Amino acid sequence: MKANISSPATGYQKFIEVDDECKHRTFYKGMAMEAAADALGESGRVMWSESVVEITNKSLIQESKKPKTKAPMSQHLVTPHVLQHKRLRIALKKQCTKKNKKVAEYAKLLAKRMKEAKENHQEQTSKRCRLSSLRASASKSEFSQN
Template identity: 50%
Template sequence: MSILHTLAPMRVGGVGLKPKKIPPESELNVSYPATGCQKLFEVVDEHKLRIFYEKRMGAEVEADQLGDEWKGYIVRIAGGNDKQGFPMKQGVLTNSRVRLLMSKGHSCYRPRRDGERKRKSVRGCIVDANLSVLALIIVRKGAQEIPGLTDGNVPRRLGPKRASKIRKLFNLSKEDDVRRYVVKRLLPPKEGKENAKQRYKAPKIQRLVTPVVLQRRRHRLALKKKRLAKRKTSEAEYAKLLAQRKKESKVRRQEEIRRRRSASMRDSKSSNQSAPQK
């Protein structure tokens, strides 16, 4: 096969070529925990971002300089990524990139094997102009609404699962039944069964104290006490047997010493009697 067959046909004059999308200079990933919304803002004017420069992760900044709709807003710096995609790491007091040896439990690293450690490149926690995305969290809301961020509400798909958190959500006491307040989720009907009874799906409540749980706890304590009594009895029997064996060994050793002593005395007497008299 010649080289002409292996090469793809070239397009003359750039006909049909899509223009390359130019990425924005910087972006702000802003989240509002009160509504559960999150929105990405493209920032063309770099001068607006100077209020975040030389600030650390966790610092709270007034966002009035971002625009008129941001008047009165206070945001907290949650993190970010630089132009090459390396994430910011809390506690690294620099605005450049460093290589750190990380293990399980460190941020910006997920181990693939048990006990694995790896040296990864991360960015410091100080903001400067080399960031491509900066993550912000709204701490205090201003006077105006921001479309797509504060005007809507994204409901949580799942409710709390732990019993103590359900009590905290509905302000319940310890005497109230938590099972009546579980947040259920409506399941869509199956095909061809639109008129069937509505089905709900609820999470299994964790750390719920029921009579069965108390019974199991009492059973475990009873087994523990039984094992403790059995161990004490076994230790007493073993100590008694050990003392008896030591006593028997001592008696046998004394008899052996007595027998050897009597045998040596007989040998000495016989040797004295058999010796020739002068």
């Protein structure tokens, strides 16, 4: 197994080839996971003692098939596409809240107008009832006087 060990903080990089199957068995477990560098053996122990190595590429060799490597998906990387998607998400959220405010404001205005219309209608009906009752009482009084 070939191991390319790098330290992004210092920029140091080392390429190690380990032949013993037992030594690199810890690196088979998962991609983009951290493993102790002590498993690399004596060649790595001096340089990488008490270090933690992140596995970034795994070679898969199967019988009667071509050898291929498998790399993990890059997770939580801040790329321009991610930033653009974040801006879009925030813009959509703002747009949605703005729309909801407008809808709430319109509903409030509509309720106010409906209330005014209802009061106006009640006023007119009560006025009509009063006038009709006055006319009826006036006509009764005319009949009673005749």
